[in-house]
Amino acid sequence: MLSLDRVTKVYKVGTFGGKDMVAVRDVSFDINPGEVVSLIGESGSGKTTVGKMILKLIDISGGSISLDGLDVASIHGAGVKRYYRHVQGVFQDPFSSYNPIFKADRVLSLIRSEYFADMARSEWNAKVEAALRAVTLDPDQVLNKFPHQLSGGQLQRLLVARALLLELKILVADEIISMLDASTRIDVLNMLAELKSRGMGILFITHDLSLGNYISEKTVILRRGVVVEMGATDKVFANPTHPYTRMLVSSVPQLHKKWVQIEAELPAPIAGRGGCLFHEMYPLAGRTPEPAADEPTLAKIEEDHFVGCFDLPSEKASLVA
Amino acid sequence: MSLQVTDLRVYYRTLAGDVKALDGATFSIADKEIMGLAGESGCGKSTLGNSLIRLDGRMKYIGGSVNLDGAELPIWDNAGMNEFRFRDVSVIPQYAMSAMNPTRKIGKMTEELLESRGESYRQIRPELLRRVDLVGLDRDVLKRYPIELSGGMKQRMVMVISTLLDPSLLIADEVTSALDVSTQRAVAETLVSFRDRGFVKSMMVITHDISILYQTADTILIMYAGKLAEKAATKTIIDGCRHPYTKLLISSLPEVGIRYANKKLKGIPGSPPSLLKPPTGCRFRDRCPLAFDKCVEEPPFVEIATDHSVACWKVTGTDA
């Protein structure tokens, strides 16, 4: 299980790093084996930063990430390589994920040279074939080709196959189908969903609510680096509570419902003091949104459904703008 | 009838030969109609959009005609088209963010653009300000540089500028695809309001996202591999389409409410053919579950019901 506990990322910006820019603040959630968690956010929400922190491509500034109890930030040197045996990522742009001057299957041979250098070739070939079959790729069609000779869908599957060569526990899939065509993206999505049965935990990062809704058990909605609402996917979508979630749900274009109709069908907004019913439940309501280390950042409104306060002065101002 | 395109063919020149990106398109857009043009990448939808406004160096006009409000557009003649661009046909390019000169203030740039078309900025300025208000921008934007605007603001500003002379046809090429969901809705709704207010007579909205078209367009034209597959009213395309490609495409789209656990969607196996040497006959043949002998001949794009045209032998009948 991968756990994020109040993960924070602060960038130093300006001359001599004099200013702080908070990219991600107090993000906490778990990814269990055999579970897809969708991390939904718009551009600038920090969703990619969260993914890269899990992949140890970016250092975390606060909080902790742990894999089966092991603190990820404390892993150094040879341990990093061991960590990557269990945690892998696939990124948005299939064409930029491949070194354009090498053949596409080099992503597989890199894994071999770093992790399975002693394995016999025949054994390795069988392993590669099994991984390719698992992502419904035909080895003859994808091996020995340059990246530009393959389609985006094939390239993304090949990257998932690459991850499957290892003893994968967590896969970070960052917008992996947003650049694919409609007719092929659903197949990649289905394939990802099938990997759950192998006991893998998947973090599905996306800006598209309908994709997250389709595939995930758990949904985390991120806005400007802060979780505004999270919980079981069906609960979040059936009862979107935070104004931002409601705005997202009512703005996503759908195929059989016009926007006005979606808006009309949303459950009525929950009125309460200061516009937020859960106001009383927040220890930090009414003051600057800097929760102390032991204060919760989200309120539980039902089983498996948590919402961030939107009655904070800063939240109110930004929701209007 | 606002726009009438007849058997338009535009190829791309490459060293390996001509890419038949648009291979015979015949359709029309009525006055007040917002037509959505959808298809996968490389299906020729952007080629079709671009060819109505400007053929770039690699595009080669092969044949066909384009008629706008009774006048023939000389689309093969770059200089001849100048007279029509901006005034009769206008475009919101795919990357509106980079369409604006970064070293000019927006107002200044608009002034130069208008004057290059022989229009007086002073006369048009009140209308410009009115429309800036209308799309919800501050009038100050005219005194600002493009870099100071957010993506959605730039997109709306470009929309105002490109429709300033009330063109008869506006081509919007993937205007919403780079935007966040929230701004996407605002921009899409602004497009519709431009038509409703008569700033543009008719509109062609090019996108890969059919659900955006469901929200905005009156009719949808589906393209596949350089050919037209189906055109009908939006509702018909979504709920009663006939072409097997359209059907498979629509049924592969996930929506809020559809979950993998309950309803597993399917994609279309295979990939579109190379347009360098496209197969004869129906180009969807290889991926089509309904394909039969007749499909080696090219299916005509025929009207099967009022305002509903399809190119498929299974739908039109083999004796059509």
Added chain:
Amino acid sequence: MTAASGATTKPGPAVDDTAKDATPTAKRARGEFLFFALRSKKFLISAVILVVLACVAVFGPIIDSTDPVGCSTGVSGACPPMVHPTLDPGNWFGTTFFGDDVFAQFANGLRASFFVGFLGGGLGAVIGMAVGFVAGYRGGWIDEILNMVTNVFLVIPTLAVLLVITSYLQARGVMFEAVFIGATSWPWAARAIRAQTFSLRSRDFIDLAKLSGRSGWKVIAFEIAPNMSSYLFLTYILLFGGAILIAASLDFIGLGPTGGMSLGLMMFESVTFGAALQLGIWWWFIPPGIGIIATVGALYVMNVGLDEIFNPKLREI
């Protein structure tokens, strides 16, 4: 362009023939390189020119052991000056104003110029790459320090430094010249490589290589550098040619090697002492001129050819 079209329209003989057998990737890659290299006219022509010039530089002085400056320095006694080139053996290039054999000068000069180019250009390229790669890849404070060093080297008045050093050194060899040129000509290369590395560093395949457990230097050597290989080669070529040209200008102001011969020195002497232009001794200044142009030009054409060989996309269309 769809995947299908790429795969079906260009079978690429070398690619498919070797696809089935289980040869190691490196060997296969080399085979492909050779296949496409031999098909590239640009590469072949420039390679032939460079090999011929290198042969002249290496073997010329061995075959024709005439002292290139024997007559002008008086060592060889009286020589017939300004002999036109003729078809007689041993006199194809004629002699200079002082009677020295132009071929002997040319061959020795070419050798010195190649040496300065190889060593000076090579040293400059090595320092430039090391600084550029590390600064661009690591970023942060390492980048800032290396950037500062680069800028300091960029503004050092090379000539003044050389004058100072010269006043302390009695004899200067070609070696000294080459090392000096190498040690002062790297900053712009470092800056360019840093910028390129910076833009490549953010590409997803770099992250993916890290996720494959690759260490930092392996990422630089096997992911970033191959992507810029033709650019690195161009850098080396420019440094190579630049070193030859800097050497020629140093020779011109008397800061070149004491003793010996170079193409730059040849041109300088032909114009200054021999008044070759006015007297019409074209055979004195044309060979070194052609030598420099042919060397640098061939290297440049080779770079363009190599770009096509390295880059499979350029190769296909």
